[in-house]
Amino acid sequence: xxxxxxxxxxxxxxxxxxxxxxxxxxxxxxxxxxxxxxxxxxxxxxxxxxxxxxxxxxxxxxxxxxxxxxxxxxxxxxxxxxxxxxxxxxxxxxxxxxxxxxxxxxxxxxxxxxxxxxxx
Numbered sequence: 001x002x003x004x005x006x007x008x009x010x011x012x013x014x015x016x017x018x019x020x021x022x023x024x025x026x027x028x029x030x031x032x033x034x035x036x037x038x039x040x041x042x043x044x045x046x047x048x049x050x051x052x053x054x055x056x057x058x059x060x061x062x063x064x065x066x067x068x069x070x071x072x073x074x075x076x077x078x079x080x081x082x083x084x085x086x087x088x089x090x091x092x093x094x095x096x097x098x099x100x101x102x103x104x105x106x107x108x109x110x111x112x113x114x115x116x117x118x119x120x
Contacts, residue, residue, distance in 0.1 A: 009035060013112050015046045021053035026060035032068045040071075045078035046115040050108050052084025062096055069102050079103075079118055081111035 006021045007029050016039050018032070036047065049065070051057075057065070072078040080102040085093060093099045105111035 007032065009039075012048075012108070013116065014044075015048060015112055015115055016044055017048040017050055017108060017112075019050040019053065020057075022055055024051075024054050024057040024061045024065075026058070026064050029061055029064050032064055033071055036068050036071055040076040040078060045072075045076055046118065047072055047078065047080045048105075048108055048111040048115065049080060049082045049102065050084050050111075051082065051089055052107065054084070054089070057089065057092065062092065062098075066096060066098055069098055073101050079115060081105050081114050083107050083111040 008019045008021075010017050010019070016036075018036075020029070022028075039047070049069075069080050072080050081104070082093060082098065082102045083105040084107060085104060090099070090104060093102075093104070103114060105114055
């Protein structure tokens, strides 16, 4: 049985939180950059990516996540905090170059706190 995947975006403390769940494949997150672009154009420069309910991430999805983080970091001079990483995902994010572009945090509450402390 295949575990379904989902990407949900909610706003907490005026910061968009992108929550990934299930098996993360590019087909389920192909709208990620477009949605982040819309938030950034609307004035959002801080984002949280929550992987606490994400089981696996395949290589094409990693490329999409990296592209989304670079969009926020380089095109909009924003900040992304990734949270909910197990040791395997933390290693994968470090090897792929996502960390240190995006800062790691243990959970959404800590990630929101990190971003609240940043000056825009």
